[in-house]
Amino acid sequence: MPLWGPLLLPWVLGAVLAFLDGRRAWVAWLAIAGLAGTLVCTVLLLPQAWSAQAPQFVTGDWPVGVGIRLRADQLSIVFALVSTSVVLGTLVYEHVAGGITSRSFPALVVFMGAGLTGVFFTSDAFNFYVFFELAMTAAFGLASYGEKPRNLRAAFTFVVVNLMGSSLFLTAVVMLYLTTGTLDMLSIIAWGQAGPPFALLVPGTLLLCAFGVKLGFFPFHFWAPAVYRDAGPTVAALLAGALANIGSYGLLRFGVDVMPQVLAQARPLLEVLGAASILYGSILALSRRDTREVLAYASISQAGLIITALSLEGREGLCAAVALALAGSVDKTALFLAQDRGGERARRAYSVAAFSTAGVPPTAGFWSKAWLLRAALEQGHTPLAGLVVLASTLSLLALFRAYQRERWLREGAALHRGTGAVVYALSLALIVAGFWPEPLLRAGRDAIQGLGTLP
Amino acid sequence: MILIASLVVGLLFAVGVRMVLERELVRVACGTVLITNSSVLLILAGSFPERGEALNVHDGGPVTDPVLQSLALTAIVIGFAVSALLLTLVHRTQRAHGSLRTDRLVEAELKRVHAVEKEEGH
Numbered sequence: 294m295p296l297w298g299p300l301l302l303p304w305v306l307g308a309v310l311a312f313l314d315g316r317r318a319w320v321a322w323l324a325i326a327g328l329a330g331t332l333v334c335t336v337l338l339l340p341q342a343w344s345a346q347a348p349q350f351v352t353g354d355w356p357v358g359v360g361i362r363l364r365a366d367q368l369s370i371v372f373a374l375v376s377t378s379v380v381l382g383t384l385v386y387e388h389v390a391g392g393i394t395s396r397s398f399p400a401l402v403v404f405m406g407a408g409l410t411g412v413f414f415t416s417d418a419f420n421f422y423v424f425f426e427l428a429m430t431a432a433f434g435l436a437s438y439g440e441k442p443r444n445l446r447a448a449f450t451f452v453v454v455n456l457m458g459s460s461l462f463l464t465a466v467v468m469l470y471l472t473t474g475t476l477d478m479l480s481i482i483a484w485g486q487a488g489p490p491f492a493l494l495v496p497g498t499l500l501l502c503a504f505g506v507k508l509g510f511f512p513f514h515f516w517a518p519a520v521y522r523d524a525g526p527t528v529a530a531l532l533a534g535a536l537a538n539i540g541s542y543g544l545l546r547f548g549v550d551v552m553p554q555v556l557a558q559a560r561p562l563l564e565v566l567g568a569a570s571i572l573y574g575s576i577l578a579l580s581r582r583d584t585r586e587v588l589a590y591a592s593i594s595q596a597g598l599i600i601t602a603l604s605l606e607g608r609e610g611l612c613a614a615v616a617l618a619l620a621g622s623v624d625k626t627a628l629f630l631a632q633d634r635g636g637e638r639a640r641r642a643y644s645v646a647a648f649s650t651a652g653v654p655p656t657a658g659f660w661s662k663a664w665l666l667r668a669a670l671e672q673g674h675t676p677l678a679g680l681v682v683l684a685s686t687l688s689l690l691a692l693f694r695a696y697q698r699e700r701w702l703r704e705g706a707a708l709h710r711g712t713g714a715v716v717y718a719l720s721l722a723l724i725v726a727g728f729w730p731e732p733l734l735r736a737g738r739d740a741i742q743g744l745g746t747l748p
Numbered sequence: 749m750i751l752i753a754s755l756v757v758g759l760l761f762a763v764g765v766r767m768v769l770e771r772e773l774v775r776v777a778c779g780t781v782l783i784t785n786s787s788v789l790l791i792l793a794g795s796f797p798e799r800g801e802a803l804n805v806h807d808g809g810p811v812t813d814p815v816l817q818s819l820a821l822t823a824i825v826i827g828f829a830v831s832a833l834l835l836t837l838v839h840r841t842q843r844a845h846g847s848l849r850t851d852r853l854v855e856a857e858l859k860r861v862h863a864v865e866k867e868e869g870h
Binding site for chain 1: 768773776777780783784786787790791794815816819822823826829830833834837838840841844845853856857860861864865
């Protein structure tokens, strides 16, 4: 499978879909088929990414540095797989739940998928910005989906805050270019090994802020609760499940791979920010009444866990960060979709995803948290390990307080066979990963193995 | 030259942040446009030190870095699209709420939250 397959397919399809009326069933099925095709193309790239030479492609056959290099190593592939599956699941859910109400919805979702795949596959800092903006612009369009006044308010907040994040990111990329003289990530890595140790500190800080806004950890979290509460449930699932992956992937790619020196200097800061957002997220999740706000604060605490994992020295912590990001993405999607409906099926799916978020076995969330705990204890960060356990207990409490209060017995809004299948598939994935964690753990370990220059 | 450029970038960014904090949506939108444009100017300013004429190559003099110019062009296009999207959103918010003041929007939001809580109380 050539590398441009999963990039070009959703892009071309999105352009075609933009001219079609998305409220018709066949258009929605076309979009679903396209995203499924993208997923299959990405799966076909798996053996190549795990071979010695990661698949690579330079645009226009120019020499590297002039042409844009696209490259799919293990980290890119696992993030692309999980994000595309989540986006696909959400689109199927929205379609079978009762029809899409906006003409542009399928096109925007497919464009978001294209942007996400591009972000994960590119190996050029500015190209990263372009794909990032493609995904963000699609998300800006999606944020107001539903067209109610509350959706519009959520969209406005989301757009303004994330535009600031995008400007910071653009500035950081340009600073990287001005300092190192290249935009190609592999060349920046080579420059960083030889260059002065503090040269990339300013762009690194700006990148931390930009990805912090995307991922939503303390103190960049302020937009998340309002947006997740007031956007539609499917949109909230897309934003929390798929789009937040850009933040965790960006931190891993730029922090661990491109600028390991800056990450090493930022460790104490990350530790403080991570601990603060774990505490803040789990305590405020307990105090909220609205289920979606509870979920938003739980995702802030999850972001804190990822940051904490990044702050640990050595590879174990980084593997835990990958596993946390992947498991968290599926958890959040399942939670946001399940809380929208009433009835028996929704209750079951919600509890599985809530157990996974809190890290109760046998779920995917348990293994990622266990890995983080092991890494923290091996490094001698006992207080941090205590904090992780405390956060898990608090988020279990908060999620099940919401569970008790939620209007589960609401009439007429139960999950039917189609929507139930989507939510069940997500929850089942969490349980299967809990009973057979080898693929998840191996994905985390191999993804980090492919990166950079760490000891 | 580089001093003037950096002062202008800083000024644009500061004015943009100030306007984002205003209470009217159009001003907030204009503020974000200014911030986007301050980063575009920063990109262009990056190529100023070696700048002779725009693409003056014939007498061996300094040449503007074409990469930065193409980056600026891309950023302008993206910024333009997103600004258009933002203004559409302002327009639709105005139609839905009948107001452009953020305090009105907050009032509407609080009203909805209270209504939901009342419903749960019963």
